[in-house]
Each structure stands twice: as C-alpha cells, then as structure tokens.
Amino acid sequence: MSILCVGSVALDSVCTPSGEREEALGGSATFFSTSASFFTHVDVVAVVGEDFPAEHLRFLESRGVGLSGLEKRPGRTFRWKGKYGWDLNEAQTLATELNVFESFAPRVPPALAAAEWVFLGNIDPDLQSSVLDQVQKPKLVAADTMNFWISGKPDALRRALGRVDLLFINDSEARQLAGESNVVKAVKAIRRMGPRLVCVKRGEYGALLFLRDVDDGAEFFAAPALPIEEVRDPTGAGDSFAGGFLGSLAAAGSLDAAALRRATVMGSVMASLAVEDFSLDRFRGLTPADIQRRFGQFASLMGLEGPAAKLTPVSAVR
Amino acid sequence: MSILCVGSVALDSVCTPSGEREEALGGSATFFSTSASFFTHVDVVAVVGEDFPAEHLRFLESRGVGLSGLEKRPGRTFRWKGKYGWDLNEAQTLATELNVFESFAPRVPPALAAAEWVFLGNIDPDLQSSVLDQVQKPKLVAADTMNFWISGKPDALRRALGRVDLLFINDSEARQLAGESNVVKAVKAIRRMGPRLVCVKRGEYGALLFLRDVDDGAEFFAAPALPIEEVRDPTGAGDSFAGGFLGSLAAAGSLDAAALRRATVMGSVMASLAVEDFSLDRFRGLTPADIQRRFGQFASLMGLEGPAAKLTPVSAVR
Numbered sequence: 001m002s003i004l005c006v007g008s009v010a011l012d013s014v015c016t017p018s019g020e021r022e023e024a025l026g027g028s029a030t031f032f033s034t035s036a037s038f039f040t041h042v043d044v045v046a047v048v049g050e051d052f053p054a055e056h057l058r059f060l061e062s063r064g065v066g067l068s069g070l071e072k073r074p075g076r077t078f079r080w081k082g083k084y085g086w087d088l089n090e091a092q093t094l095a096t097e098l099n100v101f102e103s104f105a106p107r108v109p110p111a112l113a114a115a116e117w118v119f120l121g122n123i124d125p126d127l128q129s130s131v132l133d134q135v136q137k138p139k140l141v142a143a144d145t146m147n148f149w150i151s152g153k154p155d156a157l158r159r160a161l162g163r164v165d166l167l168f169i170n171d172s173e174a175r176q177l178a179g180e181s182n183v184v185k186a187v188k189a190i191r192r193m194g195p196r197l198v199c200v201k202r203g204e205y206g207a208l209l210f211l212r213d214v215d216d217g218a219e220f221f222a223a224p225a226l227p228i229e230e231v232r233d234p235t236g237a238g239d240s241f242a243g244g245f246l247g248s249l250a251a252a253g254s255l256d257a258a259a260l261r262r263a264t265v266m267g268s269v270m271a272s273l274a275v276e277d278f279s280l281d282r283f284r285g286l287t288p289a290d291i292q293r294r295f296g297q298f299a300s301l302m303g304l305e306g307p308a309a310k311l312t313p314v315s316a317v318r
Numbered sequence: 319m320s321i322l323c324v325g326s327v328a329l330d331s332v333c334t335p336s337g338e339r340e341e342a343l344g345g346s347a348t349f350f351s352t353s354a355s356f357f358t359h360v361d362v363v364a365v366v367g368e369d370f371p372a373e374h375l376r377f378l379e380s381r382g383v384g385l386s387g388l389e390k391r392p393g394r395t396f397r398w399k400g401k402y403g404w405d406l407n408e409a410q411t412l413a414t415e416l417n418v419f420e421s422f423a424p425r426v427p428p429a430l431a432a433a434e435w436v437f438l439g440n441i442d443p444d445l446q447s448s449v450l451d452q453v454q455k456p457k458l459v460a461a462d463t464m465n466f467w468i469s470g471k472p473d474a475l476r477r478a479l480g481r482v483d484l485l486f487i488n489d490s491e492a493r494q495l496a497g498e499s500n501v502v503k504a505v506k507a508i509r510r511m512g513p514r515l516v517c518v519k520r521g522e523y524g525a526l527l528f529l530r531d532v533d534d535g536a537e538f539f540a541a542p543a544l545p546i547e548e549v550r551d552p553t554g555a556g557d558s559f560a561g562g563f564l565g566s567l568a569a570a571g572s573l574d575a576a577a578l579r580r581a582t583v584m585g586s587v588m589a590s591l592a593v594e595d596f597s598l599d600r601f602r603g604l605t606p607a608d609i610q611r612r613f614g615q616f617a618s619l620m621g622l623e624g625p626a627a628k629l630t631p632v633s634a635v636r
Binding site for chain 2: 086087088181182183184185189202204205206208216217218219220221222224227228229230231257258261262265298299300301302303304305306307
C-alpha cells in the first residue's frame with residue numbers, strides 16, 4: 001500500500017495578494033508526499049543541497065515520509081521564486097535556480113524497487129522513465145507533467161507516457177498535449193499515448209476523471225473544487241491533489257470505479273486545504289478529523305439529493 | 319406554476335467549426351421558453367417584425383408556449399450574426415440589427431400580471447424594471463444580464479437587481495459586476511445588490527449556486543457540465559440553462575434547497591442538450607424520456623458513491 005514518489009524538493013519564495021514567504025518548504029515531491037502521508041506510507045526519491053534546513057527533514061519525518069531515497073548533494077537546494085496576481089490562476093516565475101536539481105539522476109533504493117504505487121512528479125520525462133527502469137512491476141504508475149515538457153521534450157514525454165497508467169494534467173496542458181480543444185477528444189487522444197486513466201485538473205473548477213473503461217457506467221466523473229473565500233497561496237495545489245488522490249487509492253488498495261471517484265474527491269479535499277495557507281503550513285497539525293470534515297463539505301457541495309447524509313468515513317489512517 | 323418570460327426573439331446567423339446556419343430561430347426568450355416548456359407552461363413577452371416566419375410561431379405553439387404577449391410590429395425582426403472559433407467559448411459578434419427590438423417596450427398582458435414566476439432575459443435593465451412594474455407579486459423574479467449592461471448601464475442595472483431574487487450570471491461577468499476576482503466574495507457582493515440567490519454559470523465547467531441562506535447545510539452547490547464530444551453550436555446555452563432551472567423549480571412549486579439543487583442540474587441538462595445542435599433543433603422532437611436519460615447521465619457524472627442508482631424520476635410534465 002505504500003507509494004514511491006519522485007519529484008522536486010525546493011525552497012520557494014512566493015508572493016501572493018495575501019502576503020509573501022521567503023525560502024519556504026516546497027517542491028512537487030514535498031507537497032505530494034505530505035498530502036499522501038495522511039492516507040498511507042510514502043517514500044521520496046529526490047535531491048537536496050547541503051543548505052537544506054534540518055527542520056524541513058524533521059517535518060517530513062514527522063509525517064512518516066520515508067527519506068532513504070532523498071540524496072544530499074554538494075551545492076545549494078533547488079529554489080523557485082514566483083508571484084501570483086489578482087486572479088491567482090497562474091504563477092509568474094520570477095527566478096528558477098536549479099542548483100543540485102540540475103544534475104539530478106533519481107536513484108531508487110533497492111529496498112523500494114518493489115513499490116506497488118509510483119508517482120512521477122512533474123520533472124524531465126527522461127528522468128521519469130529512468131525511475132520506471134528501476135522499479136519492478138507497480139500496480140499503478142501515475143505521473144504529472146507540464147507545458148515546459150510538452151513543448152520542450154515531446155519525444156521523451158511520449159516515451160514516458162507510454163509507461164504511465166494514470167496521468168494528472170492541467171486542463172490547458174491536456175489540450176496542448178492532445179492538440180485538441182474539446183476535453184473529451186483531448187482525453188481520448190492522451191489515452192492513445194498510453195495512460196488508460198486521465199485526470200484533468202481544472203483549478204478552481206475541480207477535476208474530471210475519465211472512467212469509461214473502468215466498468216462504471218459513466219464516461220466521466222466530475223469533482224468540483226470547493227469555493228474558497230481566501231486562497232492564500234495556490235503553490236502545490238496540483239501535487240497536493242495528486243497526493244490525496246493516490247494516497248486515498250493506495251489506502252483503499254483498489255482501482256475500482258468507486259475507489260477512483262472517492263480518490264478524485266480526496267485529491268480535491270487535500271488541494272482545497274493546501275491553498276488555505278502558504279507553503280505546507282496548512283498540513284502542519286492537520287488531523288484526520290479535519291480531513292473528514294472537509295470531505296463532508298465536498299459531499300454537500302456535490303450532493304444532488306442534498307447535503308451529505310450518511311457518508312462512509314474517510315480512511316485517513318495516519 | 320407558469321412562468322412569464324421577457325426577452326428577445328431573434329433570427330440568428332451562426333458559424334461554428336461544425337457548420338453554419340442562416341437566419342435560424344434564436345433569442346433569449348425563445349431558448350428560455352422552449353427549454354422551460356418541457357417542465358411547465360411559459361408565456362412570452364417579446365417583439366418580432368412583420369417578416370418573422372410563421373413556422374417559428376407554430377414551433378413555439380407546438381411547445382405550448384403562450385404568445386399573447388408576443389407583439390408583431392412594423393419592420394424587421396431582430397437579427398444577430400456571430401461566429402465561434404476553435405474553443406467555442408466566446409462568440410464573436412459579426413453583426414447586430416436591432417430592428418423592431420430597438421423600440422421594444424415590453425407590455426405584459428393584464429391576464430399575465432399575476433404571474434408567480436418571472437424570468438427577465440438579458441435585455442436593457444430599464445426594460446427589465448418596466449416588466450416588474452407591470453406584474454403583481456411574483457413568488458420569484460429571476461434575471462440574466464451581461465457585460466454590455468454591467469459597463470453600459472450600471473445604475474439601471476443596480477435598480478433592476480434590487481428587485482431580483484435569483485440572478486443567473488456568467489463567471490467572468492459575476493467578477494466584473496462585483497469588481498472581485500474570488501467567486502465567493504463576488505457572490506456575496508452581488509447578494510448585497512439584491513438577489514438572495516445567485517447562480518454562477520461557468521460554461522463547460524458547470525454552474526455554482528449559492529445556498530447558504532436556504533437552510534441547506536452547505537454554502538454552495540456545484541453542478542458540473544456534461545463533457546460533450548461535439549458541441550455544434552453554443553448559442554442559447556445560457557438561456558436553455560435558465561429555462562431548465564426555472565422550469566424545474568416552477569414545476570416543483572418550491573424554493574427549498576432540494577428543489578434548487580435539482581433545478582441547477584436540470585438547467586445543466588437542458589444546456590447540454592441545446593449545444594448538441596444548431597438553433598433550437600435539439601429541442602425539436604425531444605421527449606421527457608430523453609431528458610430523464612440525460613439527467614441520469616448527470617447523476618452518474620457527479621455521484622460520489624458511484625453512478626446513479628435510484629433516482630427520483632424527473633418531473634418533465636409536457
């Protein structure tokens with residue numbers, strides 16, 4: 001039931017209309033693993049520099065995240081600096097310092113090669129493939145990607161996608177990858193590239209999961225996003241979504257349609273929490289009861305017959 | 319239970335990636351009343367010119383739409399010509415001929431002044447107010463508006479909104495009207511202008527209804543849009559949405575939260591049908607069973623616990 005996750009661990013400097021933070025904990029592997037850690041065990045394969053603050057390692061350890069695959073290399077940690085404007089929809093990158101991330105070659109510790117659940121965070125698709133070369137036979141390989149790789153390394157991305165079961169991808173990037181503006185046609189085109197499951201992330205509009213081939217009776221499942229009055233920092237929302245999704249799925253140990261529907265909502269639950277504070281701060285001190293309460297809000301938000309009446313409890317195990 | 323609707327009746331020339339139509343039946347009152355006619359009786363207050371084809375009148379009559387408030391005036395019928403690009407999201411207006419609509423002064427026939435349900439289509443807010451001067455004490459006044467009036471006649475719009483119970487408004491126009499990018503804050507600002515119910519239309523992302531003051535237990539209800547592989551013509555989707563919403567609500571005769579949730583989905587059902595063909599063609603020959611089937615697709619699309627199992631039948635009465 002545990003998840004192997006590869007991605008970035010970063011120090012983010014972020015400015016939003018709600019305030020700013022300098023060199024706060026960030027990175028795709030960090031958001032993903034912390035979010036998923038509320039549901040199951042996660043091991044991280046990533047790299048940090050010598051300057052990486054010990055308190056951040058202690059935080060990840062406090063969440064039970066396995067750090068045997070986290071290399072410490074000579075040099076500085078990957079840094080990202082960005083700014084969000086009035087509408088909070090898109091980050092403007094002000095500076096990227098790759099530092100130790102520039103020569104990152106993910107090494108999966110042999111003890112983790114039997115991982116059943118694998119998440120390939122949004123990194124160079126050649127590195128995503130190299131992780132798959134190092135694992136045995138996962139039950140599910142999930143991945144994320146972005147416009148930078150879609151336009152910059154299309155062939156490498158195609159090779160990686162051919163080995164992916166579940167792709168998380170932004171709305172606009174799904175259209176870009178497929179060269180198709182209609183979302184149904186875009187999802188079908190992406191499925192022909194490899195992933196049989198495609199989850200289209202739509203930001204404040206929620207997420208759309210392709211279900212037709214999962215014996216569900218529906219072609220798609222749509223989970224809304226919770227309307228949130230104060231989004232303090234959208235950074236990491238997508239990775240928190242993937243963490244809640246895959247964590248919930250791995251905890252259920254199932255790929256059936258009911259588990260996939262619930263996983264999509266759990267992804268939205270964790271993303272809705274992440275954006276309420278800067279960095280990973282909303283996850284500090286978060287309890288299973290908080291997650292259960294937020295899940296109930298989603299059930300009420302989307303309940304055709306009324307607010308959530310009887311709801312199977314959330315399996316937030318940690 | 320019957321609805322009084324004021325709006326435009328037009329001849330639309332539309333070009334989309336799926337094809338084009340010259341002078342097809344269109345207009346906000348036409349889409350609204352036809353859509354609502356599947357649920358309850360609708361009377362239309364509108365104007366056409368001497369050239370308005372008799373076949374269109376026969377079509378509206380075949381749907382049971384009351385035409386006692388449809389004036390025929392000397393001159394030509396209102397015409398609109400528009401074009402949709404690749405992404406189908408926004409119409410580019412190529413030509414607008416107001417014709418008889420230019421001097422339109424809605425006159426509510428005395429027999430309809432007792433209407434309990436009123437829909438003010440997207441027209442000059444002063445005309446919307448003049449309709450309200452002519453009706454007695456409706457149970458619910460619903461209205462639609464657009465950026466043209468928000469920026470062009472803000473004071474008249476404020477006066478009309480002060481008398482509206484339920485506002486249907488596009489996502490971007492809600493933000494514009496409220497001067498606020500966050501949708502929760504925007505809805506709250508709009509409620510301070512008058513409407514206690516606000517339904518934010520989000521196109522292919524569905525609709526969001528503010529519920530907090532309706533004793534529901536949830537602040538919002540989110541209905542997704544059905545992902546549709548071939549959108550042939552998005553014209554009239556918003557008015558078809560409003561027609562399904564208000565038709566369903568008037569048929570239920572209720573403003574309780576359960577009826578409002580169902581009405582939001584029924585609005586989405588009718589909009590999803592409207593866009594599958596040009597003009598009102600999808601509504602020609604449409605049956606209650608077709609509507610029931612589409613409603614079932616929505617229940618499956620949004621069902622947290624799986625596809626629709628037992629669903630209260632749709633009260634498509636006509």
